[in-house]
Amino acid sequence: MSILVIEEAAEAEDWARHLRAALPHTEVLVWPELPDPDAVEMAVVWDDLDALAGLPNLRAVVVLGAGVDHLLGRLDAMPEGVACLRIVDDSVRAQMVEWVLLALVTHTRRWDDYREQQRAGSYEELPVPVPPDLVVGILGFGVLGRATGELLRDVGYRVRGWSRSAKRAEGIECFAGDGELGAFLSGCDVVVCMLPLTAQTEGLLRRDTFAMMKRGAYLINVARGGHVVEADLVAAIDEGRLSGATLDVQREEPMPAGHPFWSHPRIRITPHVATYTLARFCAAQVADNYRRLQSGEPLHNRVDLHRQY
Ligand code: NAP
Ligand code: GLV
Numbered sequence: 001m002s003i004l005v006i007e008e009a010a011e012a013e014d015w016a017r018h019l020r021a022a023l024p025h026t027e028v029l030v031w032p033e034l035p036d037p038d039a040v041e042m043a044v045v046w047d048d049l050d051a052l053a054g055l056p057n058l059r060a061v062v063v064l065g066a067g068v069d070h071l072l073g074r075l076d077a078m079p080e081g082v083a084c085l086r087i088v089d090d091s092v093r094a095q096m097v098e099w100v101l102l103a104l105v106t107h108t109r110r111w112d113d114y115r116e117q118q119r120a121g122s123y124e125e126l127p128v129p130v131p132p133d134l135v136v137g138i139l140g141f142g143v144l145g146r147a148t149g150e151l152l153r154d155v156g157y158r159v160r161g162w163s164r165s166a167k168r169a170e171g172i173e174c175f176a177g178d179g180e181l182g183a184f185l186s187g188c189d190v191v192v193c194m195l196p197l198t199a200q201t202e203g204l205l206r207r208d209t210f211a212m213m214k215r216g217a218y219l220i221n222v223a224r225g226g227h228v229v230e231a232d233l234v235a236a237i238d239e240g241r242l243s244g245a246t247l248d249v250q251r252e253e254p255m256p257a258g259h260p261f262w263s264h265p266r267i268r269i270t271p272h273v274a275t276y277t278l279a280r281f282c283a284a285q286v287a288d289n290y291r292r293l294q295s296g297e298p299l300h301n302r303v304d305l306h307r308q309y
Contacts, residue, residue: 002027003290004034004055006045007064011279015044015064018283023290042290046070049077058082060293062286064277066092066144068303069197069224075305084303085289091281093147096222099274100148100192101155103220103246106268107190108134129189131156137188139204140195140223141167141174142309148194160184185212190220196309197224205229210236216243222274225251234260237267248274 003019003026005012012030019028027039031051034040040055044062047070052058060083063071068086071078078084106112110126117124136152138145141161146169153159153171160173162184167174175184185191191213195201205219206229219242221228230251236242244266252259253272261267289299303309 001041001294002029002036002039003042003044003286004029004031004040004051006031006043006048006051015279015283015286018279019044019287019290022283022287026290041293042286044286047074049074052077052079052082055079060085060289060299062289063087063303064282066275066277067196067224068305068309069226071305072198072308078305083293083299084305085299085301086303087277087282087285088143088301089277089282089285091278092275093144095275096144096194097148097151099248099270100194100220100222101151103222103248103268104136104152104157104190104192107218107220107244107246112268132158134158134189135160135187136190136192137162137184139184139191139193140201141169142194142196145192145194148192160187181209182212185209185217186214188217189214190218193219193221193223193227195223195227197226198308200308202226203229205233207232207236210241213242215241218243219245220247221245222248225249225253230261234264234267237264244268246270248272 005015007015016028016030037054038057040058042060042062043052043055043058044064046064058079061078062085065087109128113126135158138149138161141149141163145161149159149161149169149172160175161167161169162175162181164177166176193205205227210232233245237244246268248270249272250261255261261269285300292299
């Protein structure tokens with residue numbers, strides 16, 4: 001029985017090397033090497049699903065990321081009855097909390113203003129809030145949202161989280177469901193989007209939800225570009241409703257030439273780099289799930305494709 005890695009060449013070899021080290025008695029193949037399609041029980045992929053149709057005994061597909069929204073339009077290519085697994089890993093959590101903290105303090109500590117002052121030879125203090133002055137709201141209080149919320153709480157921010165089902169977290173104010181979205185947003189100085197992109201969350205950050213936020217609130221989006229109606233965001237910032245945004249993700253990646261985010265003075269972008277799913281850390285959980293598949297134990301990190309996350 002074997003595992004098939006379907007990824008770009010260098011990454012695929014890296015995954016195969018780490019999986020072979022973790023599972024020395026299992027054959028690990030790199031697509032398109034496929035001597036016996038009947039032997040493949042697990043496929044490891046990001047977005048190239050075309051090969052899956054030729055694997056009659058496939059039992060699990062591991063998607064090499066936290067989000068699976070890119071698969072939702074390709075469900076025809078996901079064989080019926082095959083388990084879909086995603087990556088949940090401390091290395092990803094660490095990168096995510098680091099990126100969000102950086103985005104937050106770059107804004108609150110006015111880092112860009114200090115760099116400009118430095119260039120101008122100016123040595124002036126600028127007024128800034130301190131963490132307990134600020135309410136930071138996390139949209140999507142799941143694996144990554146909770147880890148981020150707990151870190152920000154420990155730093156000293158006042159933190160709230162919003163999720164679909166009710167949650168509890170020490171020292172964090174939890175909100176749930178569409179009915180509590182307005183109350184959640186209205187108290188936030190900074191809103192951090194960490195939701196999965198689904199039919200329910202697509203375009204959630206738009207004119208009417210910006211209108212629910214405090215005047216001057218700041219937006220950080222580290223989830224998916226599809227959560228934001230981009231023209232509404234630019235308008236909300238230009239009208240002063242929002243004070244600005246930091247966006248790791250955009251609707252079209254890379255953004256096309258002339259996109260307003262390239263040059264907007266109050267929008268910072270990074271090119272979808274908040275986290276990397278690295279084989280040297282994450283292969284162990286893929287190997288563990290493969291062993292579970294063999295022994296009939298429950299698999300970890302299953303995605304419910306009907307729920308869309
Ligand atoms: P997760 O564990 O599945 O958490 C998702 C959270 O969103 C859960 O709390 C869920 O509520 C909530 N949610 C889902 N639909 C909702 C709705 N309609 N209304 C309110 N809350 C809703 O996901 P995760 O691992 O934290 O990852 C979150 C997302 O981050 C990923 O899907 C991906 O898009 C993004 N991401 C981006 C990067 C990057 O590099 N920029 C890296 C990794 C991940 P329940 O708890 O009630 O289910
Ligand atoms: C990256 O964006 C991921 O979903 O892992």
